[in-house]
Amino acid sequence: MQLITWNTQWCRGLDGVVSAQRIVDGARAMADFDVLCLQEIAQGFDNMPGAPGDQPAELAALLPGFQVFFGAAVDEFDAQGKRQRFGNLIATRLPVARLQHHPLPWPSDPSVFSMPRMCTVVTVRDPVLGPVRIMTTHLEYYSQTQRLAQVHALRELNAEACAQAAAPPKAETEPSPFQPKLHTPHAIVCGDFNLTVSRPEALVSAPEYQAIHRAHAHGRLQDAWPLAHGDTPHAPTFRLFDRTYGPDPVTADFVFVSDSLAPRVQRVEVDLQSRASDHQPVLIAL
Structure with a gap:
């Protein structure tokens, strides 16, 4: 399986041009991906810079042979x-068994700007790995209080899924919503975690990073980067070219994998050249 995760800034490049085509082309240049996880996808926000339009529909048209699933954290009317x-948004050419959308915590923090966040989950059937839960998210940028709450929620979602895989509910024999579900301990959790620590050596001590790694009775998540690169510092994924949000490049985008998938990680790469967004895309191959 090859998976790419990318915060697209509603497909807006550093030149100010909004282009879903450029995002798809950039992802395809990285790999012949099976799964594409995109954050900051817009629909109906025509007054945003670049007038993004209906991006889920655009991306579906640009990805023939893929199923496309859009999970809106913000869903409102002007x-x-x-x-x-x-x-x-998650697009995949693999067979899909389940789709879930989980709103993440949004505790009050009146000191900063913030918006709702969520996690989109698509369980796919990979011909080699078997069933895999693909979980993609975009955590709060301005509020560490909210970000920490969201990290804890992600851990609990993974733990709950692992517990269900270990002890599935009693299955209804007749066709109904109670019919058996596909549960799996295999998970990839990816996206923009906004762990914007400018010093690479300080990343592993960030409270959010520690929280997502904390051992859990039902399933643990591991950062895929050191599995592929050892002690080499994470490659930057944000503020590499555009310093609007700070003076130094940082690592904000991650791929975490379940213990069960950790031995399967072959490579993790960051495209350090793309300017199709203010973030860099990240590839994992298992």
């Missing part, structure tokens, strides 16, 4: 009654 949605 004063004229027009629906506006903003969130995560």
